[in-house]
Amino acid sequence: MTVRGPNLRLEGSTFGPRKISAWREAVAPFWDVEIRKEDSSEFRGRSDVYHLGNAIIGLTAASELRNERSRSLVARMGVDHVAAQIRLEGHATVEIAGREVPMAPGDISLLDLAQPLSLRSSGYRAMTVIIPRALFPEAGTRLGAAHGTVLRGATPYGMLVNNHLRSLAAHVPHFTPAEARAAGQATAILISGAAGLGVESAAERPLQRAPVFLAIRSHIDAEIASADLSVEQICRRFGVSRSGLYRLFAPLGGVAEYIRRRRLARACRDLVEGGDRAARISEIAYRYGYGSPAGFTTAFRAEFGLSPADVKAGARPDGASAVRRAPTDLPGGGWDDFYEWVLTLDA
Known part of the structure; x- marks a missing residue:
């Protein structure tokens, strides 16, 4: 058996608003799209x-657009992956916290999906590889600080990564499952090497203590429903000061804001996945630290544009998953699976 594929495809002869709507729906778990x-x-x-x-x-081709991972989207998804994107045609600009780095054909950007970013593109073709942090050497601890770096395609190492990624794109339909996983591992090693090269960056490198940052994020997710989770508790557990903790989470709006959004995201998933067995809204409100259902409803509506009752009744915010498991019979599935693919991707 080979991978064959593609496993998912978005195409069609329609242009304009209908295509934009389909595009936004397909990538909603991953990007906010502005056209x-x-x-x-x-x-x-x-x-x-x-x-x-x-x-x-x-493997993507599109007209001019802007892809953005806002603080809200980062918190809502809660994934710990790294993306490497090579420009095959067209130009782009990586923007992080007001700093910009241009990209030309052949350049490769390294993007930490646990941090906000913006990517403006002219009409383009690109290849993006999404890899879980755990697959990288040393669990990808250097990659948080490499967020927004651009490896120039004309450099010797850039040429090496270029050749690898283009070859990967050409051969991926013919891999056996074992070959596909080996190719993923090899790609992670090459990208990790790029992260250690002093390449041009759109970020100011605020996360030099990346191992601590990653450990704190994992702790927050594990304890998200605990009444004891707080800034003070995190400082005590990890031996960091309040100011140091804030600096670590500054790209995400601060640690308190990150916890708030992760709790709302988890509450939304509980409502989406509960079906007829879903807990009452009041139970979910108290579970995630809200003093009243009314306060929870106000915060939830501000975050998702829908009330908890709307979601419980079947409405879905952008990027919220339906009840489904990660696809196991590849190739196959539809764009509904993409959300679960990203959420459950693991080494």
Whole structure:
């Protein structure tokens, strides 16, 4: 058996608003998409996605657009993955906290999906590889500080990574499952090497203590429903000061804001996945630290644009998963699976 595929494909002959709507729906778990009104009528896009078992590959072509991972989207998804994107055609600009780095064809950007970012693109073709942090050497502890770096395709190491990624794209449909996983591992090693090279970056390197940052994020997710979870408790457990903790989480709006959004995201998933057995809204409110259902409803509506009752009744915020398991019979599945692919991707 080979991977064949692509496992997922978005294409079609329609242009304009219908294509934009389909595009936004497909990538909602991953990107917030902005397209200029004057470009809407002629928008075109195509994406082929392959699942390697321990990595996800996307081959994309689209008109001019802006992809953004806002603080809200980062907290809502809560994934701990790294993306490497090579520009095959067209130019782009990586923007992080107001700092910008341009990309030309052949350049490779390294993006930490646990941090906010913006990516503005002209009409383009690109290949993106999404890899769980645990697959990298030393569990990817250097990659948080490499967020927003751009490896120039004309450099010797850039040429090496270019050749590898282009070869990966050419051969991925023919891999056996074992070969696909081996290719994912090899790609992680090459990308990790790029993170250690002093390449040009859009970030100010605020996360030099990346192992502590990652450990705290894991602790927050594990204790998200605990009444004891607080800034003070985290400082005591990890031996960091309040100011140091805030600096670590500054790209995400601060640690208190990150905890608030992770609790709302977990509450939303509980409502989505509960079905007829879902807990009462009041129970979920108290579970995630709200003093009253009314306060929970206000915060939930501000975050998702829907009330908890709406979600319990079947409405879905952008990026919220339906009840489903990660696909196991590849190739197959539909774009509904993409959310679960990203959430459950593991080494």
